[in-house]
Amino acid sequence: MDKKNNLLILSLTFSPDNVSTAQIMAGLSEDLLLQGNNVKVITTTPHFNRDLSMEEKQPLNWLLWPFLKKSTLNGVTAYHIPMPRKSIWPPLRMLSWIWFHAVSVFVALFIGRINTIIACSPPLTIGLAAWAIAKLKRAKYIYNVQELYPDIAVNLGKMKGKSIIRFFEKVERFIYRHALYVTSITEGMCKKIRERTNPEKVKLIPNYVEIDEDHIPLNIPHEKFTLCYAGNMGVPQYLEVMVDVAKLRPDVRVLFVGEGQDKDRLKKLAHELTNVEFRDYIPLSEMPKLYAESDLFYVGQDPLASSDGIPSKIYRILGQRKPLAVVTAKGSDLEKFVIDSKGGIAVNSAEELAQAITDKETFAQMGIDGFDYVKTRYAKQVITNQYASLVGE
Numbered sequence: 058m059d060k061k062n063n064l065l066i067l068s069l070t071f072s073p074d075n076v077s078t079a080q081i082m083a084g085l086s087e088d089l090l091l092q093g094n095n096v097k098v099i100t101t102t103p104h105f106n107r108d109l110s111m112e113e114k115q116p117l118n119w120l121l122w123p124f125l126k127k128s129t130l131n132g133v134t135a136y137h138i139p140m141p142r143k144s145i146w147p148p149l150r151m152l153s154w155i156w157f158h159a160v161s162v163f164v165a166l167f168i169g170r171i172n173t174i175i176a177c178s179p180p181l182t183i184g185l186a187a188w189a190i191a192k193l194k195r196a197k198y199i200y201n202v203q204e205l206y207p208d209i210a211v212n213l214g215k216m217k218g219k220s221i222i223r224f225f226e227k228v229e230r231f232i233y234r235h236a237l238y239v240t241s242i243t244e245g246m247c248k249k250i251r252e253r254t255n256p257e258k259v260k261l262i263p264n265y266v267e268i269d270e271d272h273i274p275l276n277i278p279h280e281k282f283t284l285c286y287a288g289n290m291g292v293p294q295y296l297e298v299m300v301d302v303a304k305l306r307p308d309v310r311v312l313f314v315g316e317g318q319d320k321d322r323l324k325k326l327a328h329e330l331t332n333v334e335f336r337d338y339i340p341l342s343e344m345p346k347l348y349a350e351s352d353l354f355y356v357g358q359d360p361l362a363s364s365d366g367i368p369s370k371i372y373r374i375l376g377q378r379k380p381l382a383v384v385t386a387k388g389s390d391l392e393k394f395v396i397d398s399k400g401g402i403a404v405n406s407a408e409e410l411a412q413a414i415t416d417k418e419t420f421a422q423m424g425i426d427g428f429d430y431v432k433t434r435y436a437k438q439v440i441t442n443q444y445a446s447l448v449g450e
Contacts, residue, residue: 062094062172062173063094063097063169064094064095064448065098065099065168065196066082066175067098067174067175067177067186067190068098068183069100069177070100070104071098071135072130073111074101074103075103075107077264077369078203079100079105080341081264082100082177083133084265084437085175085441088441088442089441094448096132097134097169098134099138099161100137101138101139101140102117102126102139102140104140104143106315108342111341111342115129116128117137123139124160126139136164136168138157154180154182155182158182158183161186165194171194171196172196173198173199174196174199175198175448176200177203178203178206181206184229184231184232185228185232187200188232198235199448200236202239202240202242203241203366205241205364205366207229209362209366210225212365213359213361233253234254234255236258238259239254239258242261242263243261243366245389246365246366247259263372264435265436265437266437267437268431273377274349281308281309283309283312284299284302284310284382285347285351286299286354287370288370289315289316289317290315290317290320291318292359293359294319294358295358295359296313296319296355297407299311299313299355300326300333301407302407302410302411302414306411306414309411311334312351313333314337314338314339314347352380352417352420353380353381353401354382355382355383356374356384356391358383358386358389358391360385360405363385363386363390363391364390367391371383371394372431376428378425379424379427380400380402380424381395381400381402382401382414383401383402383403383404384405384406384410398430400423400424401423401424401427
């Protein structure tokens with residue numbers, strides 16, 4: 058590959074932020090660098106789930122106070138635009154995204170030559186920043202769709218009004234039309250995108266999992282079967298299902314780990330249940346302990362948005378030999394993934410999930426089957442090589 062290929066990754070989150078997309082983009086940037094590209098990143102400061110141990114390993118230093126910080130990740134230079142915490146007032150969050158896009162374009166003017174841009178959404182509007190940078194730098198951009206917008210916002214009732222919906226639909230199609238390629242993570246999402254742009258430019262590239270067989274934690278023996286959810290606690294995650302399972306199965310320990318706008322409501326729903334436990338967010342470095350003490354990991358998906366995305370955590374969970382319990386719409390990409398991988402169970406209600414929870418040994422075997430599945434199909438090198446091929450073109 059031509060070592061003069063100057064690549065820019067444009068992403069709202071990046072290491073040392075601790076969310077899945079940040080780590081996926083970090084791993085992708087490292088592999089593309091190793092394959093001969095000059096890689097730079099424009100992103101934000103950590104604002105989702107901060108992990109101080111990761112920030113110590115990848116310190117952010119002021120480059121231009123108070124507008125820009127800089128860090129280095131294994132040879133990859135990252136420029137970080139300050140961003141307020143995710144939990145801020147939604148209109149202010151939207152303004153902060155606009156600020157991020159504007160500063161991103163400005164920063165791109167001064168970081169040297171750029172041939173190719175990989176822009177990761179959400180937000181949808183990051184594609185406009187990619188288009189502007191591509192115009193100014195005479196570059197091409199690849200637009201990566203992790204969640205379909207405005208579809209997911211409309212289906213969840215967060216975006217209303219025909220005029221605003223039409224506006225964002227036009228923005229979506231504009232971004233697709235000008236992209237060199239549009240990549241997405243499931244066949245269902247790719248099918249929708251192909252209906253909205255030139256189908257030949259749409260490529261299926263799923264997210265990856267980093268497999269480290271030497272550091273998969275051993276199970277910690279405990280009396281009760283443990284059903285665990287770890288991550289953002291929001292309405293789209295469909296977490297009241299776990300509370301209902303706790304009511305139906307007092308013999309099952311239900312564990313919530315993380316933060317989010319729905320956490321207080323869930324606590325109220327479960328306040329009289331002795332088999333439900335809530336814990337605060339834990340950093341990535343402490344996740345092995347959680348994997349070790351849990352028998353089954355819950356992944357919920359609002360049926361109204363089941364065709365607009367797939368949680369990237371499913372690969373990481375199976376990569377730890379842990380099985381999945383997913384609640385999603387019938388026929389969704391998430392249901393198909395679980396069935397194909399044999400890495401867990403896919404159900405449609407709390408009642409079905411409560412009935413499906415049996416012995417630990419059965420689910421332990423599902424975890425092994427799911428691990429074998431993702432190891433061969435979604436290993437990091439397999440997936441990042443697909444991006445390297447697109448960049449190489």
